[in-house]
Amino acid sequence: MQKLMLLGDEAIAQAGIDAGMSGIYAYPGTPSTEITEYVMHSKEARAKGVHAAWGANEKTAMEAALGMSYAGKRSMVCMKHVGLNVAADAFVNAAITGANGGLVVVVADDPSMHSSQNEQDSRFFGKFAMIPILEPANQQEAYDMVFEGFEISERHNIPVMLRITTRLAHSRSGVQPKPAKEQNAIRIPSDPRQFILLPANARRNYKKLLQNQVVFEELSDNSTFNFYKPGPDHSMGIIACGISYNYLLENYPDRKVPYPIVKVGQYPAPHNLIDQLYQECEKILILEEGYPILEESLRGFLYTGKTIHGRLDGTLPRDGELNPALVAKSLGMAVPAEVPMPSVVVPRPPSLCKGCPHIYSYNALNEALSVYAKGRVFSDIGCYTLGALDPFTAINTCVDMGASITMAKGAADAGFVPAVAVIGDSTFTHSGMTGLLDAINDKSPITVIILDNATTAMTGGQDSSGTGKIEDICQALGVDPDHIHILNPLQKHHEENMRIMKQEIEYQGVSVIIPRRECIQTLAKKKKDEKKQAEAGALN
């Protein structure tokens, strides 16, 4: 079979299709989005009837994947690191139920926060749930690990985490595919109590999970993704996890590293290999892309053993992603002198597109709020977060999906009135609806502006769960229909939009304003696709 040129994300998607996955569920989030998109656009996946769907949020996606596993089929769920916080209830308990059909949970972390609000390391979550974790160093391993992940999952009835980071997710390289496998037949769990986590069953399942830890350790000890590479110089031993292995090799053009290395791609970390390295070498250097998890456990609380270099002692920075130069420095190598960026270069932050509907919503909101003291707008996660920057400086918070509505509620409950929430349509159905219900039940005087561009725009225009239903949802939750307004965010409607915002901001109850106009990016793409189809039609 010919090699395919794939992003790390795409390699995972293709591997899922080839490994006989029957369904993939996700909520879009950089850097994980392209996995599910690839399956959605794959003719092969369509021909095989692979179900591919965006969930309302990561939790619903995780649960749907678990349900497919219950039915005996292989399923995958994908999310970014902070998405795992949303899915955590389902994720941690899926480790207690265990899997039936293979279940692979793909989590893409974002060290250096290229497109995120933190750089939490999902390996912590995997360890917390006590499940096996796979961490590829390159695109080929990402592909191969999906196959192995499904195998481990089915053989040991356990969900398996596949953890990647931004750099691998969005880097392209050659991948050798494997022969495709058939999908599983429907087959419910042999133990009818497996998925009923009543305390009596849960205690039994949990004991089984604890007993399985030894099995998972053995799997790691014997995994081909973990290996020991000898080296003549035992003054130091190196542990390289995931993609950091590449940065290590990069510093030796002939790929001959003088020190012994343990390369880690499967967790629990391989005890046998690390013990061997520790015994043989005078000190240890640990390279981890993310938090110093392995480093902390190897040091121990009292740190009485051999010297351990890594992120904790300043050999490597405590935060941010690694790169070849940082690893060179940690090896004591000379790095090229720092060349400053020419002073003429100025930052070019991302900005709202020309003609973006949010521009007109923010202009109207800023004017409507001009009579009040500043600091009243609680916002959320999406393109509209760019409203924090010049020339708008229109929002005052951005924390987590849905927090705009609930934070506005809390502030209003404290007497901070008016309090305004600004949230996108996709974020609203992800995690905003429940907060709105709280506000209605509590009669909190807030104005919620739902910027409805009919898509999940920031991640590239994926379908939004609430398209066409936003005002119905608000009304059904209990917002007074007289205080639900739909606006058209265009310059020519500025005065009217501003007036309605002003009026509802003054209202002492829950009001919802929905500025509605399709995202100009998805609209342009739709027009282009239509033109392409028309041309294809004309040719036929």
Added chain:
Amino acid sequence: MKKDIILAGVGGQGILSIAATIGMAAIKKGWHMKQAEVHGMSQRGGDVQSNLRLSDQEVASDLIPKGQVDIILSVEPMESLRYVPMLSPTGWLITNTKPFINIPNYPEMDAIIAEIEKVPHHVLLDADQVAKDMGSPRSANIVMLGAASPYLGLTADELEGAITAIFQRKGQEIVDQNIAAFRKGRELAEAQA
């Protein structure tokens, strides 16, 4: 044989199509390749780059080590300078001179050009104008690919083969336009050498 290339521009300018073309030619030649891209927030009009690494040996890191960049190929002049700290002392800076102004404090063009001219090996080209003059304004990126082509370690034939393969489904006319844009860019760059 290795070529480490930074493709630079502003989100939405289409640098990934250049990367795809170079990548295809390299793969056909049997080279190894890794190409790291920027997706997400920066694509909304922010600065974007792609690390494209070609080698006849296996490539280890997805990121190019500092000071080892052989070519900065930029479709925007100020963006070309953002990656000068990564450039090898023997490396080339090849850039479009047509500015993309979406920030209020965009620097003076003269200052940008003066800074680019400090880089010993550089090629400056108004690719937008060249493409417009040729009647195919959307081929500016391929003009820039042509301008970089003498330095990529790939022959003109190999690159033209990749252009043909990539644009084929859009029809012969588009292929011809892009081949012409490529040749013009190459010719203008060679005249500057």
